[in-house]
Structure formats: structure tokens, C-alpha cells
Amino acid sequence: MKQAIIIVVMFLCAYCLTAQVSVTGSVRDNKGRILAGASVTLKGTYDGGNSDSTGRFSFKTTEKGNYMLVAANIGYNTVEVSVLLAGEPVQVNFSLKEAFNELKAVVITAGSFVASDKKKATVLKPLDIATTAGAVADIAATLQTLPGAQRVGEQEGLFIRGGSAEEAKIMIDGAVVNNFFYSAVPGIAQRGRFSPFLFSGTVFSTGGYSAVYGQALSSVLSLESIDIPERSEVQVGLSPIFGSAGFQEVAKNKKSSYGFSYNWVNLSLYQKLVPQAPDYFKAPDLHTVDANFRFKTMGNGMLKLYAYFNTTGLGIRNPSLDSIGLKNAFSLNNKNFFTNISFRQSLGNGWKLNTVASISYNKDQIQNEVQNANNQTTPSTQIPVIDYNHYRLNNHQWMLQARAVAEKRFGAINAFRFGAEVWNNADSFRYSNQDGIFPAAVHDFYTAGFAETDLYITNDLAFRPGLRAEHSGLLNKWNLAPRAALSYKLGPYSQLTADYGIFRQTPDRRFLMNNTDFDFLTADHYILTYQHLSSGYTFRIQAFYKDYRSLLKTDDALRNATGTNGNGYAQGLELFWRDKKTFRGLDYWISYSYLDTKRNYNNYPITAMPTFAATHSGSVVIKKFWVKQMFGMNWSWNWSTGRPYYNPNLPATGFLSNRTIAYSSNNFSLNWLPKIGKANSVVVVGINNVFNELQIFGYNYSSRVKDGNGQLISTAVVPPAPRTFFLGLFLSWGVDRTQQQINSNL
Amino acid sequence: MKKLLLIVAMLVVGFTQAQSRYEGAMQKGLAQLSEAKTPADMLAVSAFFERVADAEKDKWLPYYYAARTNILAGWMDPKADKDKSAEKSKQLIAKAVALEPNQSDIFCLEQQVAVQQLTVDAMNRWQTYGAVAAEAIAKAKTADPANPRPYLLEGQYQLNVPEAFGGGKAVAKKLLEKSLTLFSSYKPASPFHPDWGKELAEKTLAACQ
Numbered sequence: 001m002k003q004a005i006i007i008v009v010m011f012l013c014a015y016c017l018t019a020q021v022s023v024t025g026s027v028r029d030n031k032g033r034i035l036a037g038a039s040v041t042l043k044g045t046y047d048g049g050n051s052d053s054t055g056r057f058s059f060k061t062t063e064k065g066n067y068m069l070v071a072a073n074i075g076y077n078t079v080e081v082s083v084l085l086a087g088e089p090v091q092v093n094f095s096l097k098e099a100f101n102e103l104k105a106v107v108i109t110a111g112s113f114v115a116s117d118k119k120k121a122t123v124l125k126p127l128d129i130a131t132t133a134g135a136v137a138d139i140a141a142t143l144q145t146l147p148g149a150q151r152v153g154e155q156e157g158l159f160i161r162g163g164s165a166e167e168a169k170i171m172i173d174g175a176v177v178n179n180f181f182y183s184a185v186p187g188i189a190q191r192g193r194f195s196p197f198l199f200s201g202t203v204f205s206t207g208g209y210s211a212v213y214g215q216a217l218s219s220v221l222s223l224e225s226i227d228i229p230e231r232s233e234v235q236v237g238l239s240p241i242f243g244s245a246g247f248q249e250v251a252k253n254k255k256s257s258y259g260f261s262y263n264w265v266n267l268s269l270y271q272k273l274v275p276q277a278p279d280y281f282k283a284p285d286l287h288t289v290d291a292n293f294r295f296k297t298m299g300n301g302m303l304k305l306y307a308y309f310n311t312t313g314l315g316i317r318n319p320s321l322d323s324i325g326l327k328n329a330f331s332l333n334n335k336n337f338f339t340n341i342s343f344r345q346s347l348g349n350g351w352k353l354n355t356v357a358s359i360s361y362n363k364d365q366i367q368n369e370v371q372n373a374n375n376q377t378t379p380s381t382q383i384p385v386i387d388y389n390h391y392r393l394n395n396h397q398w399m400l401q402a403r404a405v406a407e408k409r410f411g412a413i414n415a416f417r418f419g420a421e422v423w424n425n426a427d428s429f430r431y432s433n434q435d436g437i438f439p440a441a442v443h444d445f446y447t448a449g450f451a452e453t454d455l456y457i458t459n460d461l462a463f464r465p466g467l468r469a470e471h472s473g474l475l476n477k478w479n480l481a482p483r484a485a486l487s488y489k490l491g492p493y494s495q496l497t498a499d500y501g502i503f504r505q506t507p508d509r510r511f512l513m514n515n516t517d518f519d520f521l522t523a524d525h526y527i528l529t530y531q532h533l534s535s536g537y538t539f540r541i542q543a544f545y546k547d548y549r550s551l552l553k554t555d556d557a558l559r560n561a562t563g564t565n566g567n568g569y570a571q572g573l574e575l576f577w578r579d580k581k582t583f584r585g586l587d588y589w590i591s592y593s594y595l596d597t598k599r600n601y602n603n604y605p606i607t608a609m610p611t612f613a614a615t616h617s618g619s620v621v622i623k624k625f626w627v628k629q630m631f632g633m634n635w636s637w638n639w640s641t642g643r644p645y646y647n648p649n650l651p652a653t654g655f656l657s658n659r660t661i662a663y664s665s666n667n668f669s670l671n672w673l674p675k676i677g678k679a680n681s682v683v684v685v686g687i688n689n690v691f692n693e694l695q696i697f698g699y700n701y702s703s704r705v706k707d708g709n710g711q712l713i714s715t716a717v718v719p720p721a722p723r724t725f726f727l728g729l730f731l732s733w734g735v736d737r738t739q740q741q742i743n744s745n746l
Numbered sequence: 747m748k749k750l751l752l753i754v755a756m757l758v759v760g761f762t763q764a765q766s767r768y769e770g771a772m773q774k775g776l777a778q779l780s781e782a783k784t785p786a787d788m789l790a791v792s793a794f795f796e797r798v799a800d801a802e803k804d805k806w807l808p809y810y811y812a813a814r815t816n817i818l819a820g821w822m823d824p825k826a827d828k829d830k831s832a833e834k835s836k837q838l839i840a841k842a843v844a845l846e847p848n849q850s851d852i853f854c855l856e857q858q859v860a861v862q863q864l865t866v867d868a869m870n871r872w873q874t875y876g877a878v879a880a881e882a883i884a885k886a887k888t889a890d891p892a893n894p895r896p897y898l899l900e901g902q903y904q905l906n907v908p909e910a911f912g913g914g915k916a917v918a919k920k921l922l923e924k925s926l927t928l929f930s931s932y933k934p935a936s937p938f939h940p941d942w943g944k945e946l947a948e949k950t951l952a953a954c955q
Contacts, residue, residue: 039793041800046771048797050790074834125870230877535866625869630908675909 021085024058025092027051027071035096038073043080061085075099098459100412106489107531108454108464108497112205113146129196132621133634134667134688136726138191139202140181143221144638145619147542147574147591148206151640151663152612154697154717156181156190159612160206161546162570162597163218166508167523170221171213172199173304173342175358176423178399182286182312183334183364187278187700187717193288193310193336200226206574207544208499208527211452211466211483212405212417217505217523217548225342227302228257228294231734235261239728241270255296263288276720281375282315282331301345308338317371321702321713322386325373333365350409354419357402364395380434385703391433400424418451427509440513444506445473452483460489472506472520479504479520493534499527507552511561519564522550536581538589546570551601558603568599568607585624592618608656611698614640614663630673639664645698649711660698666690669726679731686726695719771798772807772938779815785823792816796838806849807938809842813855814940820862828866835859850890851940856882857899872911879903894928895940897921898947905954915954922951 027038034055041048042061049059064085069092072078076096083090113124128142135141140158143149150159157165170180172194182190201224213220229248237244246261268283288310295303315331340358347353370378370389380387405419428441452466466483483501490496504520512518524547532539551566578589594616600607617640625632642659650657669686689695699714707713775795782788792815799808813835820831836859842852857879864875886896901921907913925947934941 037789039796041797044801046798046801048793050793074830127870230873627908680911
């Protein structure tokens with residue numbers, strides 16, 4: 001009986017101890033700011049509560065004795081406090097320290113434009129490149145709607161903040177692409193060779209870039225190719241100007257894929273429909289094949305192989321300015337090959353390895369002839385400036401490169417990166433005219449080593465010092481280039497970044513055929529960026545100063561380098577505003593650049609603003625997509641004030657003092673994604689320069705024919721046609737694994 | 747003998763008490779779940795389930811409900827930072843998976859989180875997060891072919907996918923009908939096991955007509 005009583009008492013005791021103790025307090029961060037929604041738990045029990053909007057929490061517990069009270073909030077380090085529960089109310093005030101967190105930390109690379117799906121904070125998305133009106137899916141043309149990039153209508157390339165096209169380097173998976181654009185044609189800017197759909201990530205730095213890259217005084221554009229595609233598919237593209245076909249085969253386990261595509265572009269039909277100002281005696285005709293193989297290795301590594309081959313042929317005839325009635329006939333045959341193999345692998349313990357090797361080859365065969373009114377080759381006129389227009393130029397470029405970068409993560413989100421690269425550039429030229437054949441060759445073996453580290457002092461303050469050492473075999477010289485970036489987070493969406501660096505570049509090899517006793521070209525960058533980036537809005541303002549301490553000088557004929565005592569500067573202010581939120585379904589961005597730049601380089605007789613710079617320029621890009629109808633409309637307006645042009649009628653003091661008229665272009669494109677049969681299709685219609693605005697990129701002058709006032713005559717450099725049109729239909733038949741799943745399960 | 751009896755009695759008391767404590771907590775949590783009206787209520791339920799789960803250490807169900815309510819709270823609050831909320835959901839799901847590696851309903855949670863993150867920027871995210879969602883559903887179906895919820899979630903998802911991308915009403919309808927067929931013979935393994943979705947499947951199917 002006694003026993004029974006004890007048991008009953010015990011039973012009761014188990015419940016009689018349920019006298020409740022109240023636990024209250026507050027949760028704040030280490031700066032005293034309220035943390036709402038933090039959880040407070042009596043460890044090992046069910047009891048606890050959440051902090052409210054004032055940071056206070058309170059709960060009651062029936063537990064007795066010593067317990068740990070735990071406060072946790074996502075993004076903060078968890079804190080445990082020991083409490084004694086003995087009937088008295090308990091009060092605890094927590095102070096949580098913010099945990100190092102990549103998503104919340106300040107962005108070191110805020111000075112550059114990033115387009116990526118993977119990173120949370122990006123200004124652009126990869127899809128934007130394909131849907132910007134006027135760009136016709138050309139990567140460089142889309143980047144020209146961002147501040148810092150100048151629009152130069154008569155020449156291809158990235159002209160960044162008063163820098164020439166040679167001052168920008170473009171890479172794919174870390175490997176430099178020597179001939180990113182189609183070969184130059186006088187007076188007509190060429191597109192980039194690569195489709196934006198090859199890439200999942202784009203980093204466009206308009207200055208102050210990392211020590212991991214080099215050999216660019218102004219800018220780097222780094223493109224990262226896609227990994228394994230989502231699904232297997234067959235693609236066909238049809239347009240009055242091109243036809244393409246290709247496939248991607250993705251392995252069932254999604255560990256590997258391969259693909260192949262062929263693309264043929266021929267503008268003869270287009271040029272019949274849309275009259276062109278120059279006389280194309282051979283319409284541009286391009287054949288491109290490319291192939292890829294991608295393979296996921298053990299431990300989430302990735303091996304990617306890409307190969308590209310293209311041939312381009314065209315012939316274009318323009319009236320000669322040197323003699324009335326004669327014409328210059330320019331023809332170009334280009335062959336280009338690019339292949340790269342990249343491999344990245346996590347090695348465990350915070351180590352990561354990134355390697356790439358590439359081979360590129362480019363061959364231009366250029367022939368220029370003076371022709372008469374009947375398009376027949378003229379015999380020698382005995383006038384040298386005319387006869388020298390009979391020439392042939394064969395140009396071969398080989399580039400082999402290899403690069404390895406190792407990264408070690410330490411202490412939450414800090415990183416240390418170091419690596420090395422070698423480039424082997426071999427160029428050969430053969431120029432022939434009435435005076436004979438002039439072969440030349442130049443070879444540069446370039447090596448570089450670099451190291452940088454990302455140091456997060458707090459989540460809000462990060463510092464990235466870097467150093468790069470380079471050696472050029474051609475110059476037989478070394479250089480050192482330090483870089484630094486400091487970023488400070490002002491609020492949840494805004495931050496300040498300061499970038500500094502010394503940037504060096506080997507002078508353009510074509511000027512170094514006869515003499516190589518030169519130094520590297522050098523520019524110093526100072527950049528200050530304020531950025532506000534939330535999911536709906538992006539606002540950026542950048543101020544920069546670029547000091548060209550050393551630029552190349554050449555002889556008057558622009559043939560041989562004479563020194564690296566050229567110099568110049570560029571300074572300016574840039575604004576960018578993007579808004580995806582205010583108007584439902586409408587996305588727009590506005591960019592503006594102010595640029596003040598002058599330089600004395602190449603054969604400039606004085607310091608002047610170069611032809612590839614405009615004082616004010618900007619863009620407005622608008623996109624609207626109707627998801628239900630799968631229909632989108634895009635508009636863009638690009639404008640700039642006039643650019644300098646060379647007028648030989650002026651004395652040397654007036655060099656480049658003339659300005660063209662202001663530039664303006666309004667562009668429209670439409671995309672519609674209907675389902676045609678079993679194919680997912682995209683119909684794209686585009687019109688560039690909708691309002692037929694007059695665009696003048698500069699003037700070409702005669703070297704001998706003068707008008708009645710004794711002035712050399714000129715013609716305006718204008719686009720081949722005032723408007724350009726695009727119409728294309730892209731079809732893809734996808735073997736969608738999700739559809740297979742549905743069907744096999746029903 | 748007396749001592750032994752006493753020890754046994756104490757153990758029995760302790761055991762039954764612990765058992766009923768867990769069950770009581772689950773009942774209380776599920777009751778709160780059905781009564782939660784605001785995102786804050788839902789987050790409180792989630793925190794409660796998380797505490798139960800952390801204290802129990804070996805039970806996946808409280809983690810399941812903690813994740814589910816966290817996801818629901820994310821949907822209830824249109825202003826919520828869905829990526830941040832998804833981080834929390836994923837942490838909870840990871841703990842549930844560690845205890846129960848091949849649970850169809852946990853895979854369903856993975857799909858729901860992926861869809862939640864997808865909606866932040868559907869235009870740009872559908873390829874990556876859509877693939878994650880599809881993979882989770884495939885795993886859920888394999889883990890338990892009789893579970894109607896993977897079909898319900900997939901149907902719900904496909905209803906919002908434009909026809910041009912292989913979704914639409916017709917596709918969704920087939921999936922929801924399949925889900926309802928499975929619901930008609932579905933029995934949860936215990937009173938605390940997931941038992942939701944039949945009404946939702948009916949409602950969503952009605953929207954497909």
C-alpha cells in the first residue's frame with residue numbers, strides 16, 4: 001500500500017511541479033538594433049518563443065533547474081546563456097553578432113557590371129543580352145547601353161572611358177579571345193562572333209578590375225560558358241539572312257553533354273531588299289561550325305571543351321576620293337579558329353582549382369584594288385597615293401595560352417587566390433604593293449603571375465589587395481601592377497566601393513616589327529562607386545579618373561613605334577538606373593556617361609580628344625513581356641554628342657578639333673514565343689534606327705583632290721544603310737525530361 | 747524488490763510522460779497550424795515545431811512541419827524576402843533528410859522551396875529552379891508512388907507554366923486527376939504524418955476546367 005502511495009505521489013509530483021516560470025527578455029544585434037523573428041529556446045525542451053517587432057520575447061516554462069537558453073536568428077551567430085529556473089521570473093537580454101555571410105556581405109566587385117543567374121546581386125541577367133532592342137543579340141552592343149562604353153559606329157570593339165579598342169580584353173572562361181569580333185571592314189563596325197546563349201555569366205569591368213586579369217589598360221569583359229544544359233534539344237534557325245541547325249545531347253544522368261551547330265549567313269538577299277550605300281560586289285557570306293563537350297567530374301568538378309571555326313568572305317566597293325571616277329574595291333577573306341578547354345575542381349579543405357588552355361588562329365586575306373567606272377582594275381596611274389591603293393595584305397595570328405588559378409577559402413568567406421598564365425603570340429604579315437613584297441613577323445611570349453585576397457573585416461567592410469607581375473618576351477621587360485579594392489556597406493542595399501590599380505599592356509605588336517626596345521603602356525585607375533541594388537531597383541553612380549602615364553607614339557605613317565612617351569587622361573561621371581518594379585511587367589534602364597578625355601598617342605601631333613570619345617552619351621532601354629501571350633516588346637534609344645574627327649585641311653593646332661553631329665538611334669524589337677507543332681519557337685523582329693535619323697560617324701578626306709576653295713574634299717562615314725532590319729525564327733525541339741517523367745508516371 | 751518496483755514505476759512514469767509530451771506537442775502544433783492566420787502566427791508555429799524537433803533529436807516529423815509552416819509563412823507574407831525564408835526552410839529540410847533520407851513528403855518540401863525561389867524572378871530563374879523542382883518531384887514519386895502530393899504539387903506548378911514551355915491547364919489536369927485518384931485510397935501512416943492536399947487538389951483541378 002505504501003508503495004502504491006509512493007507511486008501515486010510520484011505521478012502527482014510529475015505534474016505538481018508544473019508551476020510555471022516566465023522567461024522574458026530581448027534580442028538585439030551587437031549594434032543594439034532590434035532583431036524581430038529571432039527564436040529563443042530552452043535547450044532540450046519544447047519551450048521557447050520568438051522575438052516580436054520590438055525585439056522582445058516572453059514565454060512560460062514548467063521546467064526546473066539549470067538550462068541553456070538559446071537565441072538564434074538566420075544570418076547571426078547563435079548565443080547560449082545558462083539560466084537557473086527556480087520559480088523566479090527570468091530575464092535575459094541577448095546580443096547577437098552578425099555571422100559572415102556571402103549573401104549579406106558587401107560586394108567587392110561592385111565596380112563592374114555582372115550578368116549572372118547564379119549570383120544574387122546582379123545588374124543584368126543573361127537574358128537581357130538577347131532582348132535588348134538594337135543589339136540584335138550582340139554582347140558588345142548590349143554592353144554599349146551601359147555607362148562607360150562608348151558607341152563608335154564605324155569600328156568594332158569595346159571603347160571604354162576614353163580608351164581605344166586595343167585597351168579592352170575579352171575572355172571566355174579565363175582564356176583571352178584574340179579576335180572576338182569579326183574582322184574589320186573600313187567604316188563598318190562588326191559584330192562579336194559568339195552567341196550570348198553560350199554564356200551563363202558575364203562580368204564587364206569598365207575599370208579597376210582584379211589582379212587576376214591583365215594586359216588591358218581600360219577594361220576586361222569576362223564571359224563564363226554554360227555548364228551542362230537543362231535538356232537535350234534540336235535547334236533550327238531561319239531568317240532571310242541566315243540558316244542554322246544544331247543539337248545538344250544531354251546524358252540521362254545529366255553528368256555530360258555534347259553538341260554541334262552549323263550556321264550560314266549570307267546577306268545577298270537582304271542587300272537586294274534593303275539597298276546599301278556601298279556597292280557590295282560580294283555580299284558577306286559566313287560559315288560557322290562549333291562543337292562542345294561538357295563533363296561533370298567527381299566532386300562537382302567540370303570539364304568543358306569548346307571549338308569554333310568560321311570563314312567570312314566579303315567584297316565592298318566605294319568611290320575613291322583621290323580621283324573622280326575611280327573606285328576602291330576592298331575584299332576580305334577570313335578564317336578563324338578558337339578552341340578552349342577549361343577544367344575546374346574543388347580539391348577539398350576550401351581549395352579550388354580553375355584551369356584553362358586555348359588555341360586560336362586567325363587569318364585575314366585582304367585585297368584592295370583601284371577600279372574604274374566599269375569595275376575593272378586600273379593600270380598604274382603614276383599618282384602614288386592612288387597606286388598605293390593597289391595592295392594585298394595577308395595576316396596570320398596564332399595564340400596559345402594556358403592559365404591556372406588556385407583559390408583557398410578561409411575564415412567563413414575570406415579567400416586567397418593566386419595563379420599564373422602564359423601566352424604565346426605569333427603573328428606574321430605579308431604586305432605587297434607596287435614596290436614589292438614586305439613580309440614581317442613578330443613573336444611574344446608573355447608570362448604573368450598574380451595573387452589577391454578577399455578580406456572581410458566585417459560583413460560590411462571588405463578589402464581586396466592584389467598584385468600582378470608580368471613579363472613580355474618581346475620587350476624583354478618585367479612589370480609589377482598592384483591593385484586594390486575597398487568596399488563598405490552603408491545599408492542592406494547600398495554600398496560604397498573604391499578601386500585603385502595600375503594597369504599595364506604590351507604595345508600593339510604590329511607597331512613593333514622593326515624595333516622592340518619599348519616599355520609597357522601604363523594607366524592608373526581611381527574609381528569611386530556608390531551602388532544601391534535591391535530586387536526591384538538598381539542605382540549606380542561612378543566617378544573615375546584614369547591617368548594614362550604611358551601611351552604608344554608612332555611615326556606619322558602610323559607604321560612603327562617611336563616611343564612610349566605618349567600620355568593622356570580620362571575622367572568622368574556615370575549614372576545607371578534600372579527599375580523592374582514600379583510598372584508591372586515593365587523593365588527599363590537609363591544610363592548616362594560624362595567623359596572628359598584627351599591624349600597624345602600614336603601619330604597625334606598634339607594632345608586632343610580622340611575620335612572614339614563623346615563628351616555626353618546615354619541610353620534608355622525598355623522591355624515589356626506579356627507572359628500569358630508569350631510576347632515581348634523592346635525599345636532602346638542610344639544617343640551621344642558629336643565625336644571628334646580628323647580634318648587634314650586644318651593646321652596641326654586644330655587636330656581633331658571638329659565634331660560630328662550628335663548621334664541618336666531609336667531601335668525596336670519584338671519577340672514572340674509561340675508553340676509551333678511540337679517545337680518551342682521564338683520569332684524575333686527588329687528594326688534599328690526606326691526614325692531614320694541621320695548618323696555620321698566621321699569623315700574621310702581625299703589626300704589630293706581639292707574643291708573650289710582649295711580644301712581637300714571629303715565624304716561622311718555613315719552606316720551602310722540608314723535602317724537595319726532583322727527577322728528570324730528559331731525553333732527547338734526539346735526532349736524535356738520532365739515531360740518524360742510525367743508520361744512514364746501516368 | 748521494492749526498489750526494483752520503484753525504479754520500474756519511475757521509468758514507466760517517465761516514459762509515458764515523455765511519449766505523451768511529444769504527442770501532446772504535435773497535437774498542439776498541428777492545432778496551431780490549422781488556426782494560424784497571419785505570417786507571424788505561422789512563423790511562431792514553425793518555431794514551435796523546430797523546438798520540438800531539436801529537443802526530440804530523432805523525429806523527422808516536427809522538422810517536416812517546421813519547414814512546411816516556414817514555407818507557408820513565406821507565401822502568406824507577400825513582402826517576405828523569399829530567398830532568406832528559403833534559406834531557413836532548406837536548413838530545416840536538411841535536418842529532416844538527415845533523419846529520414848528517403849521520405850517522399852520531404853522531397854515535396856524541396857520542390858516547394860524551389861518554386862518559392864523561382865517566383866522571385868521567374869523569367870530568369872525558371873531554368874535553374876524549375877530543374878531543381880522537377881528533380882525533387884521525381885524523387886518524391888520514386889520514394890512513395892502512392893503519395894498523392896507530388897502529383898498535386900506538380901499539377902499546381904504546371905498550371906502556372908505557360909503552354910509554350912510545356913505546362914498549361916491540360917497538363918495540370920492530368921496530374922491533378924492522378925493525385926485525386928491516389929488521395930481516394932491514401933492513408934497517412936500516423937495521425938501526425940502529412941495528411942493535407944485533397945481539398946487543394948480538388949480546388950486546383952476546378953481551376954483547370
